[in-house]
Amino acid sequence: MSVLVYVNSNNGKIAKNAMEAVTYGKKIGNVTVVTNGGADAGALAELGAYGADKVLVDRAFEGTDPQQLTKLVVAAAENVGAETVIFSNDLVGKSVASRVSARMKAGLVAGATGVPAEDGTVKVNVFSGKAFGFVKVNTAKRVISLLPNSFQPENNGGTAAVEEFTSNSGEAGIKVLETKKPEGAIPLPEAELVVSAGRGLKGPENWGMVEELATELGAATACSRPVADIGWRPHHEHVGQTGVAIRPNLYIAAGISGAIQHLAGVNGSKVIVVINTDPEAPFFKAADYGVVGDAFEVLPRLTEAVKKFNASK
């Protein structure tokens, strides 16, 4: 079966979720990757290690305009006769997969967490991670967007053939005026380790100890909804049902009681550590490790312990 995987290579690097998507595609069939922009051919060829036979790259345009990328992906899918098109369900993937699905009349499985079963059904997260569903596609072709950090990339060595590709993708409907990326901060949606805090921290001036632990771990920082709503922390750090949903390997929550809406944003985490003074806090029921204690004492102590651990590595 012919499989096409869209990879975003716009910053010249291949992100981990692209490796995940290519590995995932290899489980289904023969993988061709399609991408655009000026990424170095050598970097693209390395996708062969994850199972891609071939990489088609359209150098005629850069960026992630959904209309242009839709034309690119549809043209590439026709070119290789792909029956399955795969995206990473990240911010770009979400905006393109839906358009490609409508254009190709290929049913979209959004947020897949596993490879298709023998009967073709695919497991996805639903109800904000509180349940999962098995989706069947009723069309001949299908589009699958893979939930980041739900599938391990497998590097088996090898290189892919890189070919120039022309898709006549037209003009961008969306013009980018400015891009702001905070220096040095680890972006929350793709962070593998996250340190989060809530109202138990009592005020924005106390976030230093959260940031110190995050720095020591190499983790991103996050917060609960009330903390974002009262302006102690920026909105983009809010994880939960109405904020960002994350699936890090480790989620450390200090001074967060664990309301059901908060859990909906973090229940995909592999390991959850909860620090709270209240042993009855509902979050402990969802935690793997719990520390009943004052965050003001426990966080600095944990930072010291991580420092010691890092020094011993």
Place this chain on the structure above:
Amino acid sequence: MKILVCISKSPDTTSKIAFTEGNTKFDENGVQYIVNPYDEWYALVRGLELKEALGGTVTTITVGTAADDATIRKALAIGADNAVRVDAEATDAYQVASEIAAYAKDKGFDLVLTGKETINYNGSQVAGMIAEELELPFVSLATKLNVEGTTAKLDKEIVGGVETVEAQLPLVVSCAKGMAEQRIPNMRGIMAARTKPLEVVTPVGGEAMTSFVSFDLPPAKSAVKLIDPENMDELVELLHNEAKVL
């Protein structure tokens, strides 16, 4: 300016999630339906703010049955001028998007707004599909939206930051947190909503491309392992050797 806001219902955020009929159907027993928070808080309220600033109308559209009318009236109580309900059971994102696109096609809407996803199926699919069916530009996960003349200026989430972009109307936008603040309908709004027009239109027969075969609940979490708050070295050791995440 003519604004179309897509409204879907979703179970209240505190709902207990369970399934019936051999795990093939969502158990609606005791579930309170609300307007999907992303549709309400961000798409609808920002649509209303733009209308208040620039003039025009805000129309809501829902693909659903008479059971959806209560949530549609809620959207009207918050301030939408009128509502459209495409009289069909919503079956999948593509069916919903093709019904909405078919309705919107020749109505001259300047903006089509949706929430970034529903909190029940989390697909984040409908807005992009509407945009493709209408062949319009699409900005996903926008956190800010302003309009001047026929140009929209938006902030959108990108990995690790924010991008400011510009696009010409008409435009499809999916709205995320930051776009607007929740509005609680007042008594006057609730009274007015009862008499605002809710037009029921016949579906064009949009077909679903996907279906849910079954559902399941995640396995119960094993009991939490409690660590002495004095002994954070032990926690680090467990995270390293047992959980293998450090």
